[in-house]
Amino acid sequence: xxxxxxxxxxxxAVRVLPPRLREEALSVPEEDRVRTEELRxxxxxxxxxxxxxxxxxxxxxxxxxxxxxxxxxxxSQASLHAVxxxxxxxxxxxxxxxxxxxxxxxxxxxxxxxxxxAISSASLRIARQVRGTAAPVLSGLCPGGRLASTLxxxxxxxxxxxxxxxxxxxxxxxxxxxxxxxxxxDERGEVAALYNGVPQLEVGRRTDVAEGCPKxxxxxxxxxxxxxxVLAVDEITAPEDxxxxxAAAGCGVILLATAHGxxxxxxxxxxxxxxxxxxGLFHRLIHIRREGERRVYTVEELR
Numbered sequence: 132x133x134x135x136x137x138x139x140x141x142x143x144a145v146r147v148l149p150p151r152l153r154e155e156a157l158s159v160p161e162e163d164r165v166r167t168e169e170l171r172x173x174x175x176x177x178x179x180x181x182x183x184x185x186x187x188x189x190x191x192x193x194x195x196x197x198x199x200x201x202x203x204x205x206x207s208q209a210s211l212h213a214v215x216x217x218x219x220x221x222x223x224x225x226x227x228x229x230x231x232x233x234x235x236x237x238x239x240x241x242x243x244x245x246x247x248x249a250i251s252s253a254s255l256r257i258a259r260q261v262r263g264t265a266a267p268v269l270s271g272l273c274p275g276g277r278l279a280s281t282l283x284x285x286x287x288x289x290x291x292x293x294x295x296x297x298x299x300x301x302x303x304x305x306x307x308x309x310x311x312x313x314x315x316x317d318e319r320g321e322v323a324a325l326y327n328g329v330p331q332l333e334v335g336r337r338t339d340v341a342e343g344c345p346k347x348x349x350x351x352x353x354x355x356x357x358x359x360x361v362l363a364v365d366e367i368t369a370p371e372d373x374x375x376x377x378a379a380a381g382c383g384v385i386l387l388a389t390a391h392g393x394x395x396x397x398x399x400x401x402x403x404x405x406x407x408x409x410x411g412l413f414h415r416l417i418h419i420r421r422e423g424e425r426r427v428y429t430v431e432e433l434r
Contacts, residue, residue, distance in 0.1 A: 163180065296334060
């Protein structure tokens with residue numbers, strides 16, 4: 132597998148932009164390409180870049196609505212019918228694991244989102260492989276050399292998915308702990324980024340990936356089919372996810388997962404996440420926070 136630099140990942144991601152916007156994005160200096168986490172496109176406003184959590188205008192002319200429609204066409208490879216399920220959820224995952232978030236007029240059918248039309252804004256989130264991200268925390272997650280069930284907690288945009296990916300890779304390769312078979316429920320294709328069945332981002336030689344299905348169903352499929360020692364999932368968002376994780380923990384499987392939150396107190400306050408603590412599903416908590424331009428990782432024992 133060819134390891135891309137951060138700048139190369141940026142270039143790969145902006146290929147989905149319409150020509151004028153792609154040219155504008157490629158005019159960004161390389162040092163800023165490395166720091167860019169997202170590109171934001173809003174009809175009637177110039178494109179912006181998100182760096183260290185702050186949006187900065189790129190100085191171009193306002194984005195036109197037809198350019199947003201063209202973005203969707205490129206990202207879907209002109210096959211909208213093939214990606215309708217993703218579009219209904221408000222995003223498209225493209226080659227390399229980059230994600231295009233979409234916003235516009237919602238069409239409802241039977242009380243559920245059927246389609247998005249008249250796209251008004253888009254967010255291109257740039258996926259990056261950052262090897263070694265997990266190294267500083269592994270010793271705190273592997274008592275006796277074996278991984279403990281671990282939850283990664285942080286607000287949006289602080290690198291939960293990046294850390295989860297490197298944790299999966301490290302555990303699968305036996306770096307810092309005993310090598311284990313990992314099964315990944317990658318609903319949005321952001322963690323492993325399968326392309327023609329091959330992960331575009333490194334998740335380790337002992338990792339099996341189920342992509343594109345709802346997390347709860349993917350977890351159960353992997354549990355039944357792949358005999359994993361570790362089950363991994365990005366972004367717990369629904370009671371069904373927690374029910375599936377509880378079932379897996381009852382089968383003796385180690386869990387790796389991420390969730391949005393500010394800290395342990397936040398978990399205890401929120402009804403969705405409270406069962407994670409009450410059921411004792413996780414033994415370690417990694418909290419990510421920003422200090423200036425740095426990300427700081429704190430490991431806390433939950434038992």
